Amino acid sequence: MADATKRLPTNIAGNFFVDATCINCDTCRQLAPKSFVENGEYSSVYRQPESEAERYQAYQALLACPVGSIGALVPEKAIMRAATESFPMLIEHHVYYNGFNSEKSFGANSYFIRHPGGNWLVDAPRYMKKLVDAFERFGGIAYIFLTHEDDIGDAPRYAKHFGAKRIIHRADADAQPDAEWIVDGLDTVETSPDFRIIPVPGHTDGSMALLYRNRYLFTGDHMAWDREINGLRLATVYVWKESALRRSAERLLEYPFEWVLPGHGDRVHLPADRMKGELRLLLARRAAKKSLYAP
Ligand code: SF4
Ligand SMILES: [Fe+2]
Incomplete structure (x- = not known):
């Protein structure tokens, strides 16, 4: 729970x-851009939400x-309840954003595909009964x-509860x-006609993207939309190898997709x-900027 005595003066x-x-x-800032803004090293409320x-x-x-x-000094229980029920949030067709981002992944977005x-x-959200129940209703993981x-x-807890197979690249497998299921090398793995696993090293040695139905590309921290430049951006601050990052982005030109669904970023x-x-x-x-910090 947020602590009103620690309220940032920028709010x-x-x-x-x-x-x-x-x-x-x-x-x-992604979920409520009309209320939250980046302010130095934190977010703050720049405009109080008005409409329902x-x-x-x-x-x-x-x-x-x-x-x-x-925090909300005077919580509105009915709206809060409705907001809780909104997760997992349908993005399109059978693709959902889970909400309840985990501190263990520095608040990365996670998704669900039925x-x-x-x-x-x-990727995995916080382990919560609300989500476990929803995933069970959807038929498990x-x-x-x-x-x-x-x-x-909290991937290990979800894997244990649902008997799910965790998929990670060998180069990042120390984390799990x-x-x-450990993926080796740089070859694309077609697990079924609908799913392709594409290794995209660069942000980390073992970064991978998932292409679903040639429409949805889940990119982790490899690539996201940048609202400042109104364009795509690659990982900027944390980069294992810049040359690999660019090669991995070039490689994505081979594939059709309409959605970029990242861990961090829009x-x-x-x-x-x-x-x-x-x-x-x-x-x-x-290529033109030749800088690690170029978008
Ligand atoms: S931790 Fe993330 S979601 Fe929470 S207030 Fe800060 S920027 Fe917003
Ligand atoms: Fe990352």
Whole structure:
């Protein structure tokens, strides 16, 4: 629970606030951009939510915050309950954002795919009864795809509860040495006509992307949408090897996709040809700047 005595002075006066325990993971800014903004090393409330829809989004942010840094001085129980029920949140078709981001993965987003051949969890949220019940209603979890070593969250607990196979790359497997499925090398693995595992080393040695139905690309921390430049960006601060990162991004030109669903950063939906154009622009920017910190 957020602590009003630690309320950051950067918050505007009013009901919602961020306290000094914020780890600046960006989750609240993605879920409620009309209320939360980055302010130095933290988030803060720059505008109090007014309409019911805005308050609902602010409560979703409060619930998804991995460290409980968001508070409401006078909680509205009915909206909070509705916000709780909104997770897992449908993105499109059978793809969901789970909410309840985990501090263990520095607040990374995790996702869920309902599929007749067995459901997939992509990275892992906090282990919570609310989510366990929802996943059970959806038919359980067959696979837990771990994009890389940072975003494991509570994957072992979900794997144990559901008897799911955890998938991780050999190069990142120290983070999950008892994973049931270890991927080797750089070859794409087609697990079924709907799913392709694409190794994308760069952010970490063992980073992988998951392409679902040639439409949804789950990218972990390899690539995300950047609202500042209104374009795609690659991992910036934490980079295992820049040359590998660029090669991995080039490789994604081979595949059609319309969604980028990252661990950290904004997700985006664009027509496949526009997405390819954005990817080319990203590669050109990165090559021209020759800087690790270029987007
Ligand atoms: S979700 Fe929580 S930890 Fe993340 S930026 Fe917002 S207030 Fe900070
Ligand atoms: Fe990461």
